[in-house]
Amino acid sequence: MWTELSATISSLAVAFFMFEKYLNYFPYTIRGYVERNFRKVVNFVNPYVEISFPEFTSERLKRSDAFFAIQNYLSTSSTENARRLKADVVKDSQSVVLSMEDYEEVTDVFNGVKVWWASGKIPPQSQSISWFPGSEEKRYYKLTFHKRYREIITKSYVEHVLKKGKEIEVKNRQRMLYTNNPSKDWHGWKATKWGNIVFEHPSTFDTLALDTAKKEEIKKDLIKFSKGKDYYTKIGKAWKRGYLLYGPPGTGKSSMIAAMANLLDYDVYDLELTTIKDNSELRKLLIETKGKSIIVIEDIDCSLDLTGQRKKRKEKDDDEADKEKDPISKKKKEAEEESGSKVTLSGLLNVIDGIWSACGGERIIIFTTNYVDKLDPALIRRGRMDKHIVMSYCCFEAFKVLARNYLDIESHELFGKIEELFVETKMSPADVADNLMPKSDEQDEETCLKRLVEALEASKEEARKKSEEEAVLKTKDGVVTEG
Numbered sequence: 003m004w005t006e007l008s009a010t011i012s013s014l015a016v017a018f019f020m021f022e023k024y025l026n027y028f029p030y031t032i033r034g035y036v037e038r039n040f041r042k043v044v045n046f047v048n049p050y051v052e053i054s055f056p057e058f059t060s061e062r063l064k065r066s067d068a069f070f071a072i073q074n075y076l077s078t079s080s081t082e083n084a085r086r087l088k089a090d091v092v093k094d095s096q097s098v099v100l101s102m103e104d105y106e107e108v109t110d111v112f113n114g115v116k117v118w119w120a121s122g123k124i125p126p127q128s129q130s131i132s133w134f135p136g137s138e139e140k141r142y143y144k145l146t147f148h149k150r151y152r153e154i155i156t157k158s159y160v161e162h163v164l165k166k167g168k169e170i171e172v173k174n175r176q177r178m179l180y181t182n183n184p185s186k187d188w189h190g191w192k193a194t195k196w197g198n199i200v201f202e203h204p205s206t207f208d209t210l211a212l213d214t215a216k217k218e219e220i221k222k223d224l225i226k227f228s229k230g231k232d233y234y235t236k237i238g239k240a241w242k243r244g245y246l247l248y249g250p251p252g253t254g255k256s257s258m259i260a261a262m263a264n265l266l267d268y269d270v271y272d273l274e275l276t277t278i279k280d281n282s283e284l285r286k287l288l289i290e291t292k293g294k295s296i297i298v299i300e301d302i303d304c305s306l307d308l309t310g311q312r313k314k315r316k317e318k319d320d321d322e323a324d325k326e327k328d329p330i331s332k333k334k335k336e337a338e339e340e341s342g343s344k345v346t347l348s349g350l351l352n353v354i355d356g357i358w359s360a361c362g363g364e365r366i367i368i369f370t371t372n373y374v375d376k377l378d379p380a381l382i383r384r385g386r387m388d389k390h391i392v393m394s395y396c397c398f399e400a401f402k403v404l405a406r407n408y409l410d411i412e413s414h415e416l417f418g419k420i421e422e423l424f425v426e427t428k429m430s431p432a433d434v435a436d437n438l439m440p441k442s443d444e445q446d447e448e449t450c451l452k453r454l455v456e457a458l459e460a461s462k463e464e465a466r467k468k469s470e471e472e473a474v475l476k477t478k479d480g481v482v483t484e485g
């Protein structure tokens with residue numbers, strides 16, 4: 003009896019295999035009918051359940067996130083099992099990610115339950131000629147398991163696969179630096195609002211010359227934020243954080259942004275406000291940004307006249323009536339409006355923490371400026387710009403980081419003199435770095451350090467002269483007023 007039963011099962015398996023394989027050769031009109039009835043018979047004896055995950059969801063153009071998560075998940079297990087693999091080169095040709103070829107099958111075990119994954123594709127139904135090769139093919143993954151484990155597989159296993167797949171995607175993804183395209187280029191074939199290139203800035207917190215305690219504080223703040231999804235939900239706040247970086251030129255504001263992106267593995271969106279026409283365009287741009295990203299507006303004080311906008315508007319209202327009457331000033335006003343950006347302070351505030359800002363989550367917004375006093379207080383209040391970081395002139399501790407990075411030295415006899423000079427002189431880390439950098443093979447550390455000492459002394463002398471001149475001017479002023 004057993005022999006007979008096993009023979010029946012194997013013939014059924016063979017029949018099923020043949021059926022699946024040759025189904026496509028049936029005439030299209032009767033294919034559905036044959037398949038339906040055959041499946042009825044098979045389902046009666048087949049104890050296995052199948053779930054398929056198609057590449058495209060119902061909206062034809064949107065690729066399914068689940069499909070990619072599964073692809074990534076299977077890339078780890080399939081490399082050991084599958085015989086035919088596909089290779090994808092990621093991270094600037096540095097590593098290869100392998101995934102299953104079409105019609106391959108691999109097994110996986112979850113909590114002692116065995117499942118089968120197979121990949122396949124449905125060939126195009128129509129014989130149309132397409133500009134995009136392969137665009138009509140519909141690929142899918144098929145998960146097969148015993149119906150006894152339906153509960154555990156549909157509830158826990160699928161969730162586990164999607165989660166792990168997303169984690170792998172984050173690890174493998176190439177980070178991007180985006181910048182907004184002018185809105186006149188937003189239309190047409192394949193037009194996108196953001197242009198992108200691979201983000202490869204080498205700056206890290208280790209190479210950043212900054213007070214150690216401050217560096218650690220910023221790092222902790224960033225890591226706490228990146229892990230804070232549940233916390234932000236609990237307190238009812240959008241998962242985003244604003245940083246304001248301010249300080250004189252060359253003090254490392256841009257380098258700090260790159261270091262932050264490298265620490266958290268985030269993409270960077272460099273937002274150029276001057277090319278955005280109005281508030282609604284600004285909002286559209288923001289909606290198109292992805293999570294795990296840093297949105298940067300550099301030199302916010304120069305980007306737009308956001309500083310005095312509120313005040314100006316008030317003044318404007320007063321003499322609006324007079325100007326409207328004058329045709330020349332009306333024309334001028336129109337021309338100004340056409341050429342310039344109409345992004346307003348309130349538009350920007352809305353984007354940072356209005357109702358729209360919550361779309362997506364896990365975003366850091368950074369403003370940089372050289373003149374913090376010029377900014378409207380509303381723009382930088384806590385809650386909008388949660389953390390204000392001042393980047394100041396180089397101190398001795400910051401110098402030691404630069405000396406280690408640029409010259410590979412921890413100490414030198416000139417360090418004592420340099421420490422003294424730093425107390426009295428203001429020099430940006432960019433200038434210090436420039437002096438420390440050997441300009442030819444002949445220049446050793448001694449030469450570079452001496453050059454720095456000379457530069458510091460020159461700067462000290464200059465500062466002394468300047469303060470003397472100011473003192474003279476002040477006394478003169480005093481004499482004049484008294485006189």
Ligand SMILES: Nc1ncnc2c1ncn2[C@@H]1O[C@H](COP(=O)(O)OP(=O)(O)OP(=O)(O)O)[C@@H](O)[C@H]1O
Pocket residue numbers: 209210211212249250251252253254255256257258372393430431432433435
């Ligand atoms: N704190 C720093 N640590 C390490 N390198 C620095 C630091 N500050 C400046 N540099 C060096 O100086 C160069 C200029 O720095 P960066 O562009 O970050 O300055 P910035 O503050 O953004 O200046 P700006 O206000 O003009 O935009 C960088 O290439 C970097 O090598």
Ligand SMILES: [Mg+2]
Pocket residue numbers: 255256257300370
């Ligand atoms: Mg900069």
